[in-house]
Each structure stands twice: as structure tokens, then as C-alpha cells.
Amino acid sequence: MSLDPSYVGRTYPPTAPYQVGREKIREFATAIGATDPAHHDPEAARALGHPDVVAPPTFPFVVTMAATQKIVEDPALGVDYSRVVHGDQRFAYTRPVVAGDELVCVSTIEDITTRGGHGFLTTRTDITTAAGEPVVAVWSKLVVRGEA
Amino acid sequence: MELPARTFRVTRADLVRYAGASGDFNPIHWSDRIATKVGLPGVIAHGMFTMALVGRAVTEWAGAPDAVVDYGVRFTRPVVVPDDDQGTEIEVTAVVREVTEDGLTRLDITATCGGEKVLSQARATVRTAR
Numbered sequence: 394m395s396l397d398p399s400y401v402g403r404t405y406p407p408t409a410p411y412q413v414g415r416e417k418i419r420e421f422a423t424a425i426g427a428t429d430p431a432h433h434d435p436e437a438a439r440a441l442g443h444p445d446v447v448a449p450p451t452f453p454f455v456v457t458m459a460a461t462q463k464i465v466e467d468p469a470l471g472v473d474y475s476r477v478v479h480g481d482q483r484f485a486y487t488r489p490v491v492a493g494d495e496l497v498c499v500s501t502i503e504d505i506t507t508r509g510g511h512g513f514l515t516t517r518t519d520i521t522t523a524a525g526e527p528v529v530a531v532w533s534k535l536v537v538r539g540e541a
Numbered sequence: 542m543e544l545p546a547r548t549f550r551v552t553r554a555d556l557v558r559y560a561g562a563s564g565d566f567n568p569i570h571w572s573d574r575i576a577t578k579v580g581l582p583g584v585i586a587h588g589m590f591t592m593a594l595v596g597r598a599v600t601e602w603a604g605a606p607d608a609v610v611d612y613g614v615r616f617t618r619p620v621v622v623p624d625d626d627q628g629t630e631i632e633v634t635a636v637v638r639e640v641t642e643d644g645l646t647r648l649d650i651t652a653t654c655g656g657e658k659v660l661s662q663a664r665a666t667v668r669t670a671r
Contacts, residue, residue: 417562424562424662426549429606441607449611450596454589455563458622475579479588481662489606532613 396471396512396537398505405463408498411456413491418448425449438491445492446494451493452490453529454482457518460498464516472514472537480513481534487527495523504530510539542637544648547598551586551620552628559590573624585619591631591659592616595652598633602648603667610645611666620654629654635665644669 415435422432429446430437438446465472490496497520504515518531556570565587568575576584592614611614622628631654639647650663 451593
């Protein structure tokens with residue numbers, strides 16, 4: 394089943410706020426071996442001008458997962474999740490994510506193409522605070538491998 | 542200018558820890574049975590785990606955990622992680638492509654595993670250390 398190109402430009406409703414916890418940032422930093430004190434110690438983060446511990450650069454992907462899941466599971470779009478591989482990933486930061494943030498995701502389908510039997514789906518997710526302050530824009534390109 | 546190379550060892554335990562921390566429980570990252578069923582040589586690392594390790598290298602090169610303003614990669618080849626104590630290794634190098642007048646440094650990054658590139662078009666922009 395190929396991807397429905399009429400979905401290009403579609404924007405999904407905002408997700409429920411994601412509450413960024415201090416322990417979640419510490420857990421994520423520990424899992425990737427990031428030992429900088431600003432990921433673990435609020436005082437060290439404050440010394441850099443942040444209100445609480447700072448998330449590593451790829452942490453926002455965790456925040457976008459629910460929004461991406463909603464798109465991928467939209468039956469009308471036609472993604473077979475068992476055939477999905479991660480193609481590209483990009484983050485453009487206004488500021489780092491910090492503990493205490495309440496983050497909302499708004500996802501848009503930027504591009505859908507089919508090439509060599511594979512489908513390519515590019516989503517852009519704008520992460521803002523619940524008050525609407527921009528934090529980071531996240532692009533994911535998923536590849537839906539064609540039937541061999 | 543070339544930045545000092547970094548090597549990251551990746552074992553199955555690291556993948557389990559990352560799965561829990563990230564919430565990505567796709568079984569191709571912990572089950573050989575399922576990974577081989579979908580045509581992979583075995584359990585592979587999460588692409589986002591590789592990207593996170595490279596991100597660590599970037600923030601350490603930048604000298605600040607909050608210095609990254611843009612970071613993107615293309616995943617070109619899976620990182621296969623054997624079920625033993627050694628696991629595998631990801632080597633990360635980078636060159637400074639540009640230092641702009643408004644205080645940004647652009648890096649071109651190379652990440653390899655077993656001599657093969659696992660990322661392409663891996664680039665980061667960081668605030669230049671003062």
C-alpha cells in the first residue's frame with residue numbers, strides 16, 4: 394500500500410502537554426552516558442542560566458513520539474509500521490528543553506514521496522511551551538520499505 | 542580543523558537502558574528473534590541512540606551542554622550489537638566547516654561502526670565557545 398500524497402500539508406491538533414521531569418532528564422542523560430552536571434544538578438544548570446536541569450540535544454524526540462505515533466497509525470495515510478525505518482532526523486533549537494517545561498507538539502506532514510518502491514514521509518513537529526513559546530522544531534523522515 | 546575522535550562502546554545493556562529511558566521498545570532493539578525475522582542480521586541499536594551518542598560528542602566538543610542550535614543526521618546503515626560483553630563500537634569524528642561572524646560553528650560529522658559509515662549528512666551547528 395502506498396502513502397496517500399494528499400496528506401502533504403496536513404497539520405494535526407496539538408498534543409496534550411508533556412511534563413518534562415527532572416528525573417526523566419537525568420534518566421535519559423544517564424542512558425546515553427551524558428555526565429555533564431547541567432543534565433543532573435539544578436545548581437549547575439542555573440549557573441548556565443537555565444531554570445532547571447538541561448535535556449541532551451536529542452531528548453525532544455522522546456517528546457514527539459506520541460505525536461508521530463498518531464500520524465503513523467492514521468489508517469487512511471497507509472503506513473505499514475512493521476516496514477518503517479528511520480531515514481533522517483533533525484532538530485533546530487530555539488532553546489534547550491529543561492525540567493519543568495510543559496511541552497505541546499503540533500505536527501505537519503511536510504512531504505510524501507515514493508521512490509524505488511519505497512515511501513518517504515517527512516514530518517515537522519513544532520514543540521512549544523503550553524503558553525506558546527517556541528522551543529525546538531523537529532523533522533523526522535520515515536522510510537516505508539516496499540514489498541520486496 | 543579536525544576535532545579529537547571519540548569512541549563509544551555499545552552493548553545490549555546500553556540498548557535496554559536506552560529503550561527504557563526513551564520509551565522506544567521496538568523489539569528489533571532487543572530481540573534477535575524478531576530482528577532476524579524482519580531481515581536484519583540481529584539486534585540493532587536505535588538510530589536515535591546513535592544520534593544521542595554523536596550529540597554527546599558534539600556538546601563535549603562545544604564545551605557546553607546547551608550549545609547546540611541545529612543538529613541533523615541521515616541514518617544509512619544499522620549498528621548491529623552482538624549479544625556479548627564487548628558489544629560494538631561507534632567512532633565519531635568531525636571537522637569544523639565554518640565559523641561564522643555571529644558566533645556559530647558548523648561541524649561536519651562522521652560516524653562509523655566496523656569501518657562503515659552509519660550516518661551521512663551529519664551536521665551540527667553550535668554556539669562558538671567564548
